[in-house]
Amino acid sequence: MGEIQDQLFILIGALVCLKYLLKCVKFSKYFLLRLWNPLPKSFFRSMGEWAVITGAGDGIGKAYSYELAKHGLNIVMISRTLEKLQAVAKGIEQTTGSQVKIIQADFTKDDIYENIKESLQGLEIGILVNNVGMVHNYLPSHFLSGPDKIQNLIHCNISSVVKMTRLILRDMEIRRKGLILNISSGAGRFPCPLYSLYSSTKAFVCTFSKALQAEYKEKGIIIQVVTPYSISTPMTKHINPNKITKTADEFVKESLDFVAVGDETCGCLAHEILAHLLDFIPSWVIYSDLAQNIFLIHCTNYLKQNSNIQ
Numbered sequence: 001m002g003e004i005q006d007q008l009f010i011l012i013g014a015l016v017c018l019k020y021l022l023k024c025v026k027f028s029k030y031f032l033l034r035l036w037n038p039l040p041k042s043f044f045r046s047m048g049e050w051a052v053i054t055g056a057g058d059g060i061g062k063a064y065s066y067e068l069a070k071h072g073l074n075i076v077m078i079s080r081t082l083e084k085l086q087a088v089a090k091g092i093e094q095t096t097g098s099q100v101k102i103i104q105a106d107f108t109k110d111d112i113y114e115n116i117k118e119s120l121q122g123l124e125i126g127i128l129v130n131n132v133g134m135v136h137n138y139l140p141s142h143f144l145s146g147p148d149k150i151q152n153l154i155h156c157n158i159s160s161v162v163k164m165t166r167l168i169l170r171d172m173e174i175r176r177k178g179l180i181l182n183i184s185s186g187a188g189r190f191p192c193p194l195y196s197l198y199s200s201t202k203a204f205v206c207t208f209s210k211a212l213q214a215e216y217k218e219k220g221i222i223i224q225v226v227t228p229y230s231i232s233t234p235m236t237k238h239i240n241p242n243k244i245t246k247t248a249d250e251f252v253k254e255s256l257d258f259v260a261v262g263d264e265t266c267g268c269l270a271h272e273i274l275a276h277l278l279d280f281i282p283s284w285v286i287y288s289d290l291a292q293n294i295f296l297i298h299c300t301n302y303l304k305q306n307s308n309i310q
């Protein structure tokens with residue numbers, strides 16, 4: 001009996017070790033891949049002539065627009081404020097020599113897609129970055145204390161991803177080539193209390209993206225969901241950058257190196273490490289009242305002290 005018990009414990013121990021070994025192997029690919037198998041310089045341009053970026057006038061979308069133009073693509077920037085789009089477009093054209101087309105659209109509305117479709121007609125689109133997104137409440141808060149912007153949030157964070165993908169994927173399928181980057185969030189990787197609505201919309205983006213990649217990978221199309229944590233942008237009230245909080249430019253440069261790692265990435269090593277550490281915290285701890293109260297107080301204080309919040 002004692003011998004069987006010993007063998008059972010050894011077996012359980014071995015399985016636990018194997019589980020963590022597999023996690024380590026999976027994790028190591030994030031830095032090994034960049035050293036052993038970096039993407040060729042021509043990779044992004046080989047997808048097609050144009051890249052379309054939503055929410056491109058500022059923050060992460062603006063950084064993707066610059067970076068993909070540096071890789072030789074022409075850029076379609078879609079965003080809300082025309083003056084910002086014009087200024088960024090001029091900067092990109094002057095510094096990279098790429099062509100830039102701008103489309104003014106508000107993704108909280110549902111009637112913008114006919115106009116976008118017409119404006120994209122005839123372009124060979126190789127890359128789509130579904131970047132546009134908004135946060136319901138910048139400071140953590142309970143659902144009922146947050147603003148009533150539910151429909152706007154759903155249109156902007158969910159419908160935009162689905163509808164832009166529908167507009168562009170069909171041509172990619174015909175050409176059997178294309179890259180779609182869907183910008184979700186670290187808050188979409190698990191149900192995140194005090195950001196319930198934002199977290200849920202971003203979880204949709206993760207699920208949609210991974211299911212779609214399974215459907216279309218055989219057709220030569222790469223679909224990746226990017227789940228960053230903190231980035232200094234207007235959305236985060238230009239929170240001070242540090243080892244974890246990246247600038248949009250730093251983040252986008254690094255995230256493009258991770259395009260080949262699989263259907264999901266945090267986009268940079270620091271956030272990948274953070275995600276793995278958070279995975280170790282049992283969910284009963286995260287969802288306890290005590291943890292939520294601590295998070296509410298400390299996160300609010302931190303954000304107030306480190307960002308341009310009025």
Ligand SMILES: NC(=O)c1ccc[n+]([C@@H]2O[C@H](COP(=O)([O-])OP(=O)(O)OC[C@H]3O[C@@H](n4cnc5c(N)ncnc54)[C@H](OP(=O)(O)O)[C@@H]3O)[C@@H](O)[C@H]2O)c1
Pocket residue numbers: 054055056057058059060061078079080081084105106107108131132133134135156183184185186227228229230231232233234235236
């Ligand atoms: N920043 C972070 O820490 C962080 C972390 C994880 C995930 N994300 C995700 O990354 C994406 C980009 O975030 P960000 O921080 O760069 O955002 P941001 O700073 O708020 O905005 C970037 C751009 O999106 C445009 N935009 C916002 N709402 C729009 C709308 N309804 N219609 C059209 N354009 C709109 C803005 O337009 P205007 O030019 O008019 O201002 C701006 O040009 C989002 O999906 C966000 O959820 C961000």
